Amino acid sequence: MKELLITLALTFTFALPAWADEPFRRVEIKVTADGFDPQEVKLKKGERVILTFTRVTDDTCITAIDIPAENVSGLELPLNKPVSVTIAPAKAGVEEFHCSAMGMGGGRLIISG
Numbered sequence: 001m002k003e004l005l006i007t008l009a010l011t012f013t014f015a016l017p018a019w020a021d022e023p024f025r026r027v028e029i030k031v032t033a034d035g036f037d038p039q040e041v042k043l044k045k046g047e048r049v050i051l052t053f054t055r056v057t058d059d060t061c062i063t064a065i066d067i068p069a070e071n072v073s074g075l076e077l078p079l080n081k082p083v084s085v086t087i088a089p090a091k092a093g094v095e096e097f098h099c100s101a102m103g104m105g106g107g108r109l110i111i112s113g
């Protein structure tokens with residue numbers, strides 16, 4: 001049993017750097033009175049990314065968002081509360097994100113191949 005635990009411990013230790021190398025990026029996007037900041041985010045195809053949206057103003061209609069190409073719809077953004085969504089764009093190209101109500105904001109995920 002003790003040997004098993006040591007083996008597990010070693011496996012775990014050596015596994016850690018591999019995890020750290022995996023692409024898993026965090027991108028912060030604020031929703032301000034001027035819209036999304038940043039409005040454009042550059043990603044790579046297949047890259048796993050955590051998008052964290054924080055709405056910091058009430059002076060906008062962007063209180064919920066859609067990212068249609070990622071099947072994100074009606075994601076509510078409470079004031080000053082970070083809301084995260086994990087995506088891994090499957091194709092190169094441009095994916096848009098915008099307010100759920102009117103399709104405004106003109107956010108763009110620019111995905112390179």
Ligand SMILES: [Cu+2]
Nearest residue numbers: 061099102104
């Ligand atoms: Cu709107």
